[in-house]
Amino acid sequence: MTKSEAADLYLSTVCPNNAAGDVLFQALNADPGDFEAIKAAADAYASTQTNSAEVFDDPTILWPENIRKDIPVMSEDAFSVLSWIAQIEAATTLEETYIYPPAIGDAQTSSQRIRSRLGISSDIVESCADYQ
Template identity: 35%
Template sequence: MKKMYAVMALAALALTGCSGGAQTNSAPPETAKATATPSPTPTIMTKAEAGKFYLATICPSNILSDKAGKAVQAEPFNLKAAKSATAALRDGYRKAIETLSNEKVLWPDPVKADVAALAESMYGDLSGAENAANQTTDAGFFAAWNDWTTAPAQPNAQKIRLKLGLSSDTDASCKIK
């Protein structure tokens, strides 16, 4: 019973302390201090992560390249379809270049320079696709398509594939039919 009176007395004291009576010497309420959460330290991709990321970056433009080639070789030739496929390829090259060149993507050291070289070499393909996509006549399109000299991306791409343990068969690894 004495314990119950003690609990009730403590409860009464707690209630009177919270009753809102004027208190002159109260400390200002503490404000919550915002603490900055440190951003995670970027880490270099593992070989396996880099391989998956590489294929996810390159395969879309490889597939678009295959589609553009088929559109150009279609019988009868359809300028509108060829221009559309080539414009999509141009956009695919641009996206691949941007992704490969993204400074936030940390490639493993063995492929870092090769990835940069591949991205650099793809600018020629970007320009060639842009030129072909902008043509207004069949003759102009074929001239731009045939004058389009592909930069030496293939050796860089194969170096990356080899160093990351990926298949050198671009059709199979990108599921091009």
């Protein structure tokens, strides 16, 4: 896989996921809370997060050597977030949707290292403009 192909796959994976996560966090932080909006946002985020987990966990994707150690970190983070989303999706009341997300682990560092090594801007808004 070329650097350009890797950058395109990376952004086409993380950008929709970042956008869906933002919608969920906005719904969770809305005052007053809207149970149906939170559930809908959680469902959408689950879909994009599942895609991220699958892409980053796919052993047939041969990422460039200089980012290969970071890809499993992204996969682990995606699966961790899926567990949290599942709890929100299972909620039957608004109060049950207010669950702390998993702690940010090494994925944030790995993400920025991947971006740097693939020549992608560290600005997640700017770099995702064409991938929403």
